[in-house]
Amino acid sequence: MTPTEATDRLLEAAEELFYAHGVQAVGMDAVRARSGVSLKRLYQTFPAKNDLVEAYLRRRDERWRASLREFVHAHGDDPLAVFGWLRNWVAEPGFRGCAFINSFGEFGEPAPGIAAAIREHKDHVRAYLRGLVPDQTIADQLFSLVEGATVLAAITGDPGEASTAREAAKVLLAAQG
Amino acid sequence: MTPTEATDRLLEAAEELFYAHGVQAVGMDAVRARSGVSLKRLYQTFPAKNDLVEAYLRRRDERWRASLREFVHAHGDDPLAVFGWLRNWVAEPGFRGCAFINSFGEFGEPAPGIAAAIREHKDHVRAYLRGLVPDQTIADQLFSLVEGATVLAAITGDPGEASTAREAAKVLLAAQG
DNA sequence: TAGACTAGAGAACGTTCATTCTCCGCACCA
DNA sequence: TGGTGCGGAGAATGAACGTTCTCTAGTCTA
Numbered sequence: 001m002t003p004t005e006a007t008d009r010l011l012e013a014a015e016e017l018f019y020a021h022g023v024q025a026v027g028m029d030a031v032r033a034r035s036g037v038s039l040k041r042l043y044q045t046f047p048a049k050n051d052l053v054e055a056y057l058r059r060r061d062e063r064w065r066a067s068l069r070e071f072v073h074a075h076g077d078d079p080l081a082v083f084g085w086l087r088n089w090v091a092e093p094g095f096r097g098c099a100f101i102n103s104f105g106e107f108g109e110p111a112p113g114i115a116a117a118i119r120e121h122k123d124h125v126r127a128y129l130r131g132l133v134p135d136q137t138i139a140d141q142l143f144s145l146v147e148g149a150t151v152l153a154a155i156t157g158d159p160g161e162a163s164t165a166r167e168a169a170k171v172l173l174a175a176q177g
Numbered sequence: 178m179t180p181t182e183a184t185d186r187l188l189e190a191a192e193e194l195f196y197a198h199g200v201q202a203v204g205m206d207a208v209r210a211r212s213g214v215s216l217k218r219l220y221q222t223f224p225a226k227n228d229l230v231e232a233y234l235r236r237r238d239e240r241w242r243a244s245l246r247e248f249v250h251a252h253g254d255d256p257l258a259v260f261g262w263l264r265n266w267v268a269e270p271g272f273r274g275c276a277f278i279n280s281f282g283e284f285g286e287p288a289p290g291i292a293a294a295i296r297e298h299k300d301h302v303r304a305y306l307r308g309l310v311p312d313q314t315i316a317d318q319l320f321s322l323v324e325g326a327t328v329l330a331a332i333t334g335d336p337g338e339a340s341t342a343r344e345a346a347k348v349l350l351a352a353q354g
Numbered sequence: 355t356a357g358a359c360t361a362g363a364g365a366a367c368g369t370t371c372a373t374t375c376t377c378c379g380c381a382c383c384a
Numbered sequence: 385t386g387g388t389g390c391g392g393a394g395a396a397t398g399a400a401c402g403t404t405c406t407c408t409a410g411t412c413t414a
Contacts, residue, residue: 001361022285024201027401038362039403049402097281101328104274105282108199122332141322141345144338148325151278155299161321168318171352172345178391204371215392216373226372 001037007045009035014056019099023053023106050111053103057117060099065124072132079132079142079173083166086146090153090162097154098147135176142169178214184222186212191233196276200230200283227288230280234294237276242301249309256309256319256350260343263323267330267339274331275324312353319346 001009013035017026028049032039046052068085075081089095096102100118107114126143133139149165152158178186190212194203205226209216223229245262252258266272273279277295284291303320310316326342329335 020285022283024283025285028403029401039364040362043403096285101278101332102282104332105279106199106201108197108202108273118332122329137341137344140338140341144322144325144329144342144345145318146325147328148321148323151324151328152299152321155278155281155295161317164314164317165321167314168321168345168349171349175348175352205373206371216394217392220373 001041003045006035006037006041010037010042010045010052011055011059013037014052015060018053018056019060019096019102020094023103028052050114054111054113054117057100057103057114057121061117061121061124064099064121065128069128077132079129080166080169082129082132082142082146083149083162083169086149086165087159087162090150091159095154095159098150101147101151133173138172138176141172145169145172178218180222183212183214183218187214187219187222187229188232188236190214191229192237195230195233196237196273196279197271200280205229227291231288231290231294234277234280234291234298238294238298238301241276241298242305246305254309256306257343257346259306259309259319259323260326260339260346263326263342264336264339267327268336272331272336275327278324278328310350315349315353318349322346322349 010031013031014026017030017034028039028042031052032042035042037045042052046055068082071085071088072078072081075084100121103110103114104118110118125146126140129143129146130136130139133142145165145168149161153161187208190208191203194207194211205216205219208229209219212219214222219229223232245259248262248265249255249258252261277298280287280291281295287295302323303317306320306323307313307316310319322342322345326338330338
C-alpha cells in the first residue's frame, strides 16, 4: 500500500466515523479497523489524533464547498440554488449537521489547528456567498439562514428547515436585489 | 447543607463548567470541587453523569427562555427585540454559543434524556417565536436566523452577526407583516 | 542462503475518568 | 457516657483510549 493510498483510506475512514459518531467517541483503533491501515502506519502518517482530526476537517471543507459550488454553478450561480443544495444535503441519510459546528461543540478549547480549520471553513463559505451575492450584507444574512437551517434540520431531523430558509432568502434577495 | 441547596450548588457548578469547557472535558471531580458538594452527595443527587447533564440542560433551557421572554416582553413583545436580546447575549464575556447545539455536537448518540432535552429546548423556542409572530412561516424563518447568528457569533467571535440577523428579520417582518 | 530492513498484529503502558468503597469523625439519642 | 448512623474525604476499581513497544514474518539484496 502506497503512502498516498494509506492517507486516503485513513481520511475516508476518519470522515465516516468522526462525522457519524463524533470525534471523541471514535478511538484510533476504530479508524485503524475501518481503514485497514495498521496503527503503526496511522501514527507515521498522522503523529497524533489531533492531526488526523484537523486533516479530516480540512478535507471535508474542500469537498463540501466543491459540492456546493458545482451544484450552484450548474444552476446558473443563482444564490437561491444554495438552498436547493442545502435541501438535498440535509435530507441525505446519515446527515448529522455541520461537521465544523459539531466539532466546535465537542472541543471547549480545541487544539489551535482544529480551531483554525473550523474558523477557516466558515470564512470560506462566507467568502463564497459574498461572491455570489453583490450585496455583502445580504450575503451575510443568507449565511445566517444557511447555518440556522443546518443546525435545526440536524436537531429536529426535519429537512423542511431548508425550504423555510429558502423562502426567507427569496424575500431578502427580492427586497434589495 | 439541605438537599435543595446541594442540588442548586451542583447545578450551578455544572452549568459554569459544562458550558465553558464542554461536557466531556469536565470530570465529576471538577463539579465536586467547584460546588463544594461531596462526591457521595453528588451521586446520591444525580446517580450518573448523564442525569446531571440532562438536569443542567433543562435548567438552562428554563432560564435562557425566561431571560429572553422578559427582555422581549419589556420591549412590548416586539419580535425584533429578540435580536436585541441576542446581540447582548452573544457579546457577553464567556459566550460560547448555544449550550444545546454544543451538546448535540458533543454526543454522536446522546443518552435519550439528553437528546430529548436538546430537542425540547428547540421546540420551546420555536413555539415562543410562533407566539410572538402571527405568521408561522415568518416565525420559523426568524428562528433560523437566530440559530445561525448564534452559531456564527460563537465560531467567529463577532457579535455583529446578531445585528446582521436583525436587519434580515426586519425585512422579513416588513415584507408580509 | 544469510542478513537487514519493513510492515503488520497486537500487547503493553500510562493516563483519565466515572463510579464505588473504606475509613474516620461528629452529632444525636438512651 | 456509650453507641449508632450520617456525611465527608479521598483512595480504590475498572474501563476506555492515545500512544508506544515487541515480536514475527516476509521481502529484497549480496
